[in-house]
Amino acid sequence: MLIVDDSAVARALIARQIEPHVRFAVVGAVSHVDAALAFLATDRADIILLDVAMPGMDGITALPSLLAAGQGARIIIVSSSTPTGGAAAVQALAHGAADTLVKPRPQGLSEFSDALLHKLDALALRGERVMAAPSAPPPMIGKARPEIIAIGASTGGIHALAKLLAPLPSAMTVPIVVTQHLPASFMPFFAAQLTAMARRPCDVAEDRMRLRPGRIVIAPGDAHITFAELGDGGAAIRLRYDRASSGCLPSVDPMFASIAQIWGDRAWGIVLTGMGRDGMEGARAMKAAGATMIAQDRESSVVWGMPGAVVSHDLADLVLPPDTIGAMIASGAVA
Structure with missing residues (x-):
């Protein structure tokens, strides 16, 4: 070094x-x-x-x-x-x-x-260093556009999120929820950074906060994001503080599992770079519910632990670098 x-x-x-x-x-x-x-x-x-x-x-x-x-x-x-x-x-x-x-x-x-x-x-743990390949034209997914996009990330995730969010049109109304492994003290700065990256408002999740179109919501550093259906067809965030099976707080697994229960095949889940296996069990629940799962590729990942676990368990519909994921969303696969 x-x-x-x-x-x-x-x-x-x-x-x-x-x-x-x-x-x-x-x-x-x-x-x-x-x-x-x-x-x-x-x-x-x-x-x-x-x-x-x-x-x-x-x-x-x-x-x-x-x-x-x-x-x-x-x-x-x-x-x-x-x-x-x-x-x-x-x-x-x-x-x-x-x-x-x-x-x-x-x-x-x-x-x-x-x-x-x-x-x-x-x-x-990343193993042999490899160069990221040039981004290919964004693929398309045959399913209808999702009603929610959920993203999980850890080591290297902030940079990956920047690449994914940069191509998204400011007029996109699909809400985005993010669980990034960071201490609670990071979250106000992280929210401000995502607001600038994505050119859309980003909020740190609070209990009973309503999920709103076109906004990003991030898990606080000391709680898991889950969701509750509202009588008018919307959804509200419910924070949980129990220990997740991954040992992470916040954890991607409870977020994905809750989304699977409410949105099913109307949701997309994305697992970006990170150490460990957080998100894999949640991805299994999302796949069982018919959701679309996308994993970051090995070449562009800082640590291919979290996305690698999703891929190795045959839970990923697509394996792509973050900029290609963002381009796919921006190209019309998601309006």
Whole structure:
């Protein structure tokens, strides 16, 4: 991996946490973005640990260039500028970072080392690095347009959501509900980011909130989204706090299962990049009810755990990169 940080002390400190673990190797350590780009022009790194505040180009601005130069490398932001729940952390994830981590302090070095290795292991589960293929023309699904679209995501999901939502026309009235694995403190910033990405209002779900056309609703970080039918034909959100079988809170499974009960074959479910198997049991319920299930492809996923589980259990009608999913929705398959 490549460490990019203007502090020599930080570079050495981070490298020392990695070096004892033979499954990872530091192949380079540089002090600014231009040096990182020069390194990547001749050498490869599977993972880049990137600071934000540096001389010249800052880390968040540099993300697109580093992702292109890295040819499939995954980037973890390691910076005191991206505390958990901060707007900068959400912005980094939206621009393509796979994850974020706060820089270590002397009294918290052990916790930093454990957290860093956990995140590195999660990215290593992706297996052999592959390049994303150019997007093909969007396929079409023969079923009638859905009355609701539900999306589940985890590691790498914010960037994937940005690619999926960008092509959607602002006039689209189908409501979109999202369960993204994030802490509760992230959610206000995440909602604001999705509002800008999708050019439509995005709300953090509240209990008994009515589902409204043309809006996005995201699960809060401490509850599952489920739904209750209303007498006038609409639906309201009901939040649940019980433990899901996946162990996740919020979990994609309760959202999908509830949608299957109410909308059946009038719903689409989409599972984007993420570690683990959350969403697989819910996808099974949606398929049994006749819903359409779409999974993100391996090549474009940061971690092909959640979508891979859906695909391996033969629950996906289509397996596509996020931009193609969005183009399919925008092209007329969904009005």
